[in-house]
Amino acid sequence: MNDEWLERYSRQILLAEIDFSGQEAIAAASVAVVGCGGLGSMIGLYLAGAGVGAITLIDDDVVEVSNLHRQLAFRESDLDDSKSEALARQLRALNHNVVIRAENYRFGSDSVHDAAILQGVDIVLDATDNLDARHHIEATTRKLDLPWIMGAATRLHGQLAAFSSSRKEGCYRCIAPVTTAQRTADCRNEGVLGPVIGVIAAWQAQDALLSLAGKVSPAWGVLRIYDAREQRIDKLAVGPVDGCTHL
Ligand SMILES: [Zn+2]
Numbered sequence: 206m207n208d209e210w211l212e213r214y215s216r217q218i219l220l221a222e223i224d225f226s227g228q229e230a231i232a233a234a235s236v237a238v239v240g241c242g243g244l245g246s247m248i249g250l251y252l253a254g255a256g257v258g259a260i261t262l263i264d265d266d267v268v269e270v271s272n273l274h275r276q277l278a279f280r281e282s283d284l285d286d287s288k289s290e291a292l293a294r295q296l297r298a299l300n301h302n303v304v305i306r307a308e309n310y311r312f313g314s315d316s317v318h319d320a321a322i323l324q325g326v327d328i329v330l331d332a333t334d335n336l337d338a339r340h341h342i343e344a345t346t347r348k349l350d351l352p353w354i355m356g357a358a359t360r361l362h363g364q365l366a367a368f369s370s371s372r373k374e375g376c377y378r379c380i381a382p383v384t385t386a387q388r389t390a391d392c393r394n395e396g397v398l399g400p401v402i403g404v405i406a407a408w409q410a411q412d413a414l415l416s417l418a419g420k421v422s423p424a425w426g427v428l429r430i431y432d433a434r435e436q437r438i439d440k441l442a443v444g445p446v447d448g449c450t451h452l
Contacts, residue, residue: 210302214256217414227418228256232302234417235259235326239312239342241288242266243397244356245332246278246295247406248413252303253296255414259304260296263322264288265311275399313341320345328413329353332406334393336381343368343377352416354423356409359395361433363405366443367412367423374426375444401433 206229217223223231236257238245241264252260268276268283268291283291289307296305308322312333323329323345331342331353339355346353346368355377356365368376408431412423430439 217255222415222421223418224420227420230419231414231417232256232258234328235261236413236417237261237263237323237326237329238332239263239329239338240332240334241292242272242332242334243275243358243399243402244406244409245330246276246288246292247403248330248332248356248410249292249296250278250299251407251410252413253300253305255410256300257303257414257417259306259326261306261308261322261326262289262292262296263308263310263312264292265309275397275402277399277403313338316341316345320348323349323351326351328416330409330413331355332409339377339381340383346370347372347376352425354409354412356405358402358405359397361398361401363401363431363433364428365405365408365412366428367416367425368443369425372445372449374442375446376449379444379446379449380428398433401431404431404433 214228218225218228234257236252238248241262249260249262266288267285268279268288270284273279278292278295287309289309293305293307296303312319319341329342329346329351331339333339342353350370352368352370354365354367415421416423426443428441428443
């Protein structure tokens with residue numbers, strides 16, 4: 206830890222909720238971001254800026270012109286490039302101290318590979334756009350005893366929930382049973398306002414950093430629902446609901 210390091214992170218080290226020991230914990234931490242679109246690109250910027258030690262970026266999509274209104278880590282010059290690799294370039298340029306790994310891979314397509322990618326990380330951030338991927342994250346993080354933070358945004362609404370490694374406050378299955386056949390609303394068919402995604406991504410990054418710093422716990426097991434139109438935040442305790450198979 207030298208003077209440059211202290212200067213770089215001085216504004217968050219000043220916070221009692223982070224402090225020097227919290228910054229050291231953040232610098233020692235490894236985080237996986239599943240999905241490098243609207244949520245993932247913004248989460249990645251915050252985590253790299255904050256000095257998280259290692260970040261794994263997972264996505265098999267390429268940057269499209271319809272992404273640019275909200276996925277602000279990307280440049281026009283990144284069009285048609287792999288999202289995980291384009292985001293990795295941006296994060297390395299932002300903070301050379303962070304070890305960035307890009308996985309050009311669709312999470313959930315192979316459970317063995319899913320577990321291999323998440324092995325050794327401290328927390329997983331969901332930045333996917335569908336229920337199926339989140340159930341794969343729930344299953345893999347449960348197997349590996351990892352906490353994770355789900356996030357979603359469409360139109361003028363967003364939501365997030367953080368699940369501890371114990372899942373004693375409930376799990377993702379408690380709010381979205383696997384058997385639910387509901388159509389997944391995503392921004393491809395619903396639309397989304399860029400800053401609404403930014404609100405949710407910032408909130409997920411904030412939960413991750415506070416959790417890694419170890420002084421303030423995120424609101425484990427509380428679903429937080431943001432309504433940008435009504436300027437309203439609602440909170441719902443997730444569970445565990447009866448029959449939760451993860452207890
Ligand atoms: Zn459950």
